[in-house]
Amino acid sequence: MDIVEFGRKAGATSGSTDCASCELRASEERYRNLIQYLPTALWQVDSRRMTAIFDQLKASGVRDIAAYLDQNRDLVRHAGHVVHVTEVNRDAVSLFRANNPADLLKPIQYLFAAAPGLAKRVMAAHFEGRRNFIEETRILTFDGTMIDVLFTVTYPRPPEQLDTTFVTMQDISERLNAEKQLRKLQADFTHAGRIATLGELATSIAHEINQPLAAIVMNGETNLRWLARPNQNTEKVTELTSRIVSNARRASEIIHRIRGMAAKQESEKRLIELNEIIEEALLFIRHDIESKLITLSTTFRPGLPRVMGDRIQLQQVIINLLVNSVQAITQSGQPTRRIDIETSIDEEGSVVFSVFDNGPGIAEADLKHIFDSFFSTKDAGIGIGLAICQSIITAHGGSISGSNRxxxxxxxxxxxxxPTVAGTDSGVVDFTRQTHQPI
Ligand SMILES: Nc1ncnc2c1ncn2[C@@H]1O[C@H](COP(=O)(O)OP(=O)(O)OP(=O)(O)O)[C@@H](O)[C@H]1O
Ligand SMILES: [Mg+2]
Incomplete structure (x- = not known):
């Protein structure tokens, strides 16, 4: 319209009467060029026959066109025949692998060959008076190729006299392929991540159940020796067997907890007494300490405030620290072997666990690496024990450190x-109980 108006004005100033028609021709030429060279496949469609049918349906009270078309599928087929393509551009010809535009100037049903349901949705949008319809879909070209396209329809609106509908299609197969590859890449990364996590999981489980498994073997072997004696000692055998059972239970609980940690499940935190947790942990490792002729002393601060913690996880920390101390002492070949455990409260009111040993200590250069995963100075060490301790303690809101005495x-x-509680839950009494256990 604007172009025609502009053309008319230009014609008027030139004073030529032929100019109106020549400007009109020029305008039509520009319009054709625009359509032909538009860098997107374009169909000009005459949908007047359907507009007339829709008007009748509306007059007879049809409101829900989607439901109506579901019941009257013939109307969709009919539309495919009576709505005609009147013009196409070069990109449309090449997109449909056609030889020339004439191949495409026919009823529009071929546009919907690969997408059942699309024709119905296009019709519904037309009926509802929408200005545009847009959908990612597929087309079946004349040589049988399926192509992913972005399918858009622009409907005419009264009082626009031309009553011309435009369909455009953009080949998006490359974009979709790139997206598919990206998704596959992401899936591969996630998979690789999962395998890495599985590796860590297996390493942690192997490390943590090593101690209960060793205890089971040791108790089982002692048990067998007792059973081989002529005079049976039922009490001893029962004690050893129950140790085996509780170590096996512990191993299974440890696996459960480590799996929980890997799955980022909340750990089972309850209000617990640290001193009790230590006593329980010692039940599992005392035998090992005894067999290495190490003197163990415990100094428990009475009336420690209770802390929120996962019993099994905190016992894992205590046992890992004690196993390290036992290994350090036995490696050093010290004549006197000692491990001292202490609990206390620090200036911030936090509960403190300490373990002292008289092994060789930590080389100055190693101090900053001992909590790193896979840092080990031992021939058979994985270097994961302290890393596990750190992750457990951090998850409990605490801190862990190692130093030389x-x-x-x-x-x-x-x-x-x-936990901060009103009153004096920490009610510290000023004495310490010292239990030296000659082993
Ligand atoms: N009590 C200790 N005395 C001296 N060095 C220690 C002590 N505890 C830990 N270390 C040092 O810290 C390193 C890391 O300890 P960590 O428990 O993480 O691994 P590891 O004991 O070597 O192997 P594992 O994975 O079997 O526990 C040890 O190799 C050792 O060098
Ligand atoms: Mg260790």
């Missing part, structure tokens, strides 16, 4: 925050 040996310590 002034007079030799190592000191490991972790703190756990005590």
């Amino acid at each position: 002034a007079n030799g040996g190592a000191h490991f310590r972790f703190t756990l925050p005590a």
Whole structure:
């Protein structure tokens, strides 16, 4: 319209009467060129026959066109025949693998050959008076190729006299392929990530159940020796067997907890007494300590505030630290072998666990690496024990550290925050109980 108006004005100033028609021709030429060279496949469609049918349906009270078309499928087929393509551009010819535009100037049903349901949706949008319809879909070209396209329809609107519908299609197969490859790449990465996590999981489980498994073997072998004696000692055999059972249970609980940690499940935190947790942990490792002729002393601060913690996980930390101390002491070949365990409260009110040993201590250069995963100075070490301890303690809101003692040996310590409660839950009594256990 604007172009025609502009043309008329231009014609008027030139004063030529032929100019109106020549400008009109020029305008039509520009319009054709625009359509022909538009960098997208375009169909000009005459949908007047359907507009007339829709008007009748509306007059007879049809409102829900989708439901109506479901019941009157013939109307969809009919539309495919009576709506005609009147013009196409070069891109449409090449998209449909046609030889020339004439191949495409026919009833539009061929546009919907690969997408059942699309014709119905296009009709519904027309009926509802929408201006545009847009959908990612597929077409079947004349040489049998399926192509993914972005299919858009622009409907005429009264009072537009031309009553011409435009269909455009953009080949999006490359974009979809790229997206598919990207999704596959992402899936591969996730898979690789999962395998890495599985590796970590297997390493952690192997490390943590090593101790209960060793205890089971040791108790089982002692049990067998007792059973081989002529005079049966039922009490001893029962004790050893129950140790085997509780170590096996512990191994299974450890697996459960580590799987939970890997799956990022919330750990089973309850209000617990640290001193009790240590006593329980010692039940599992005392035998190992005894067999290495190490003297163990415990100094429990009475009336420690209770802390929120996962019993099994905190026992894992205590046992890992004690196993390290046992290994350090036995490697060092010290004549006197000692491990001292202490609990206390620090200035911030946190509960503190400390273990001191009289092994060789930690080389100065190694101090900053000992909590790294896979850092180990032992021939048979994985280097995961302290990393596990750190992740458990951090998940409990506490901190863990290792240092050397002034007079030799190592000191490991972790703190756990005590929940702030009104009153004096921490009610610290000023005495310590010292239990030296000659082993
Ligand atoms: N009590 C200790 N005395 C001296 N060095 C220690 C002590 N505890 C830990 N270390 C040092 O820290 C390193 C890391 O300990 P960590 O428990 O993470 O691994 P690891 O004991 O070597 O192997 P594993 O994975 O079997 O536990 C040890 O190899 C050792 O060098
Ligand atoms: Mg270790």
